[in-house]
Amino acid sequence: MDTAIMGILNRLRHYLPAQAPLKDFIHHNTLHAFQREEFFAGLQQASQIFGYKVLLGIEEYRALYHQGKISEEALQSVVNTSDLSMEPAQVLTKMLQEDSSVQYDGRVGQLRSVWKNHYRINIDKVSHPILFRLAGNYLDQGISIWNFPLHEDGFLASIRELQAGSISALFKSSRVRKLLDDPDTSLRQLLEILVGDSKLFERYLFDQQFAHPGWSGMVAVLERNPESLLDKRRISLTDFIILELLLEIDFLDRKFGNIWPSLSQSVSESFPDLFAPVEPDESFQIRSLWQRAYEWTYYDQVLSGLQCAPTEIIAPVESDSFQALFCIDDRSCSLRRYVELQEPGVRTYGTPGFFQVEFYFQPEEGKFLTKVCPAPVQPKVVIREYNGVKKYKDDLHFSKHSQGLLGGWFISQTMGFWSAIQLLGNVFRPAASPAMVSSFQHMDRDAVLGIRQEGHSSEWEGLKLGFTEEEMANRISSLLGSIGATQHFSPLVYLIGHGASSVNNTYYAGYDCGACSGRAGSVNARVAAWMANQPSVRLILQSKGIIIPDFVQFIGGLHDTTRDEIEFYDTENLSKNNASLHQKFAQKFNQALSLNAKERSRRFNLLSTRDTAQRIHQQVKLRALSLFEPRPELNHATNAICIIGRRALSQQLFLDRRAFLNSYDPENDQDGIFLTGILKAVAPVCGGINLEYFFSRTDPHRLGAGSKLPHNVIGLLGVANGVEGDLRPGLPTQMTEVHDPIRLLVVVEQKPDFILSVLAKDSSTRQWFDNNWIHLVAIDPDSRQLYRYENGQFRVYHSKAAKPPYLKDWNQLIESTEDNIPVHLLTKMK
């Protein structure tokens, strides 16, 4: 084992993008590699070492200031508390006036520019196309018709065999062929030929791999998680780099013969350690001050609004209205508001959308298991689907026959004309087609689910089939307990998961529920509701102190966030009384959905927001089926805060879909078990979403995926621009352009000391807050006093924003602007 090289490879793996293949797209912090540093320190490293643009440009901040999106008060506050060694007035001048030219030139890439400057060769132009093509063809999950001839020993072995068996050569240089043929050829050996001096190895490999971070990152991910490919492949970063080095040596051999000076012989300047400490950068510090002011301008609005919440919380009484549990997702934020407006007696809750039931789902005829719980959780149970009726339609346009000679000849002359009609149809009247992804297709509503474990012997692919009564009761009790809904049940309790529909969208997995590993939450909602309805389960719950009266029934449902539709499951089991109640409530849901669609439509192109909610809703539904709509919905764009507390804390606020809402009862959490669980999920999930949007927005070229319009699908794994480009991880600009890049603020309704004791138990969660990648503020449940978490402790904090204005006419407000709407109060306060 060559430890020096291993060390370099491990550092590479650490810094490369960690995005999974498209089907498993899950949001994560793009700059996760720097997360052990303080936020701005980490960002500055990322910027100076890798050349990323990690904050907005100074002009952008100034523009925000002039538009009033950065407030005077917040600006003053950061100026006064800045740790720059100069007078506040001087800081202010620098922020507002002075020109500072920033160069986004990282250290990475400097060494390899020697090829161009000294050797006058464009080495990447030759090696990249063949490298990408070999990797793409090898890993391809189903685009190519003729598959890569695989060798069981993996990537490099397959290429070795291909080269040995082919008359047409992949490598021209005989030296390179010998090196390839020898399975003992090591990275070090190749680097010695190419680079020479071992001091330069690390910089060379970083330069080389970060010339195409997309492919390298994908290889590193697949090396770590080979199971994310349905069609299995073996690949390692080492193999991939060896291949690239061989391609480079081959090129140099062809160009200069077998004798050429290694890179280090041609380097005159010195190249210090890539990760040497970064130099202080005043312009970066100035921009980080702007960033703080930008963030606190908005946070203060929210915090002032939260302080308006009543301190006396009236205990809910049983009513004929209903209760509804939604996902913590920011897209549920506005829907909940409308449901509450439609049905004043309703009580809504937020909880991660897998509803505390973690399992693998296998649809009928599905060949694989689908994980439907947060990605880090490893479930032990499979739930299978039986007796379904839904079948998928095929679409000949994706048929491989059309790419053949005779098949193509026949298909183009026959179906080609059908394509014309279909295109005409879709352009003028979008309709459902096999090409689309519909959240309702995730599960067949008419099929039966095997939720209960039958006997002890039922195993499936090494996992248990279904849950036992005890396991079910545990899950339901932790679900209800964590959100503080353990008594005063209404006759109907809805569990609403969410998913999305779109067509022509390679990011479809990112639109579904993150708590269900990028799948729709329908199965989970249905399973959890079914469990809660079982008398045997309720019996066990009773012993845990949760008494659910017999007249109470749970209903699972799925909210399609793109089309704003809800589908309910197993409603045929409702009692007569509940059935008629449900009919009434379903109406309310529909009205709320239309209003929600109208609110969303203000950001949609060419829809008139002034129309009636019903008419707009119709158009919103059609949009989801339109081939030409690159923004079927705006997903998590504009997310900014996460509120953990009782609904009474936030119910009076208009938060414009910007909040993740997790219900939590501060008075009902012994030993902080529930808060621990909630924070453990919120930090990586909401924090990951927030930071991915953040960095894809600040640097769409290097951290985001750029515009999705020219994207080309590669091997069903990822996208690239055109046919020759590197894979593009990150989010496309169409998803992030309306996003305000501010960090997540988590507000917890709980005593500061209590939160500290919870954080003390979980260092990995605490790191997010300690290093300021997420902000944390506690709001006292009794006094509504604010405490800001800084440097490991809470300090009293006073919001600098005034009490938010009262919103008289939300309809008019929605129609007035496409932009983010400031926080408003929905009820008149004294």
Add this chain to the structure above:
Amino acid sequence: MSIQVIVGSFILIPLLGFLLSLFVPERSEAVLSRIAFITSALELIGSIGFIGYWLVLGSPEINIPEFVLFKGSGYEFLVDFYFDKITAVYLLVGAFLTFLITRYSRYYLHRESGYKRFFNTILFFYLGYSLTIFSGNFETLFIGWEILGLSSFLLVAFYRERYLPVRNAVKVFTIYRIGDVGILLAMWASHHLWHENISFMKLGNYNLVHEQLQSHSAIGLFISLMILVAAAAKSAQLPFSSWLPRAMEGPTPSSAIFYGSLSVHFGVFLLLRTYPFWEHQFVVRLIIGLVGASTAIVGFTIARVQSTIKSQIAYASISQIGIMFIEIALGLHALALIHFAGNAFLRTYQLLVSPAVVSYLIRNQFYHFTGRVKTFEDYLPRRLQYSLYVLSLKEWNLDLLLNRMVFAPIKRLGKYLDFLSMRNVLFYFIPTYFFGVLLRIQEEILPIQLLEWLPEIIAILGLLMVLKSFSERNNPYLAWVLILLNHAWLALAISFNEHFDWLHIGLYLSGFFPAGILGLFCLYQLKKHAPEYFNLNQYYGLVADFPKLSFVFLLASMGLMGFPISPSFIGEDLVFSHIHSDQFLLATVNALSFVLSGIALIRIYARLFLGIHARHVHETPYKSS
């Protein structure tokens, strides 16, 4: 309404739409898309109406001499239109797809920076499309052909702040331009064959063509092969195929309409259009069939190993077009036309829904996965199988071949010409030029043998200028001035031919010189404001700093390459008409100069103004994107 007006309006509508769209402000998405939508809707409605009317008339072939652009002694440049069933099919398919794509892009391109550029270019392309399909003679066709080339360049380089689109745009432009050599030489030779700018209508006259070809079979073969070169380049047939997948750099709808459907079928159009000319030359038919067949097979194997959806569609389409070439060679025109329409619709739709392939195939796999699917290749002997796989993976070395056959030799030649420094040009070549002019005035003092070869010698001098310009890495001034000088040398060379006409030379140079001066002015401005990036070593993306200057420079480049916005375009054709039918060398040198100077100019424009912005004052893309 006279038929002249109706047919003319098919050109006029896109022209007006295009010009109008140029004056709409950048941010007015609705106005821009509406102009494009109305333009294409008018064309579509008009074409349906007109074709209906034409069918009622009994679908006659109509030749419509539109107007004379220029008339001189023994020469006229006639804009001539022609309408037959080929035009009808292309008109209908083109209008239909453009109509749908403009409507599609209206939403799809929303908020994209470059929304305006996109619609400008689409309309510009559509203008070129209409001109080409309605053209009644080679001259008119060439106008449309040139517009197609430039609009393709602009659309491939739509994401001009990135490296790969720009590099590939230059590549696509280059190959289109190589195809243009074919058209130019075919035009020149046919001019001499018929002693006029022959209309396609007359080409359909069997007796006329047959009689001419009987006595001039060599020149007939030459013309046919030149047409084939032009057709193969435009339709990505062998050996030019590798440009097509690389052209898929723009927004998906533009790739769909250009490279999926309309643009790529122009080779088919050209062959159909000129069929009467070569139908009785068996060798030509055989060659066309062979080109088609080999492309069909090679394209087929390459398509099978593509792991990216767009390149798979591109190669599948290429191989279908190969089959169309066979169909045309066999004389199955109705079939070829149906095949064209079906292929155009199918590929457009496949490209448009290509992002959906992920969810569709993953779902399909989820429900139907059976492990590795065996294909017929798995039954081939291993050595054959692997060799075929590697060959297909490397696209049969087509891209390498193009580099080696076209770019490398030019660059190598250019290196020998390093002595052509700015200083040498100013102090030796310009005086030499004036000496040449003096000689021309006093040509009686020259020995007759020298006089005979003088045009060639001078033209080759001009060509050397272009070659140097093409490979110049340092001084943009020099690269620019050399192109300008090339035109001057060519004018001088032609003037030594007997039918000398000052007016013709004047017309030839009248467009080049103003464009040349305008370009020099732009370069001067650029050097003043960005001296650190004033060379041709790499792409500098300066359009980010100087958007207006970049546009003006593009116009100047178009002028200097004899694009049909300048009178030099006619002069160009005129100059060719002065080359005698036995001066193959002169004609070839002239055509090469013309084509290479266009490439050199686009290279100057691209290197200075396009690509990754050299000032890294904002986020910069990776070079691999």
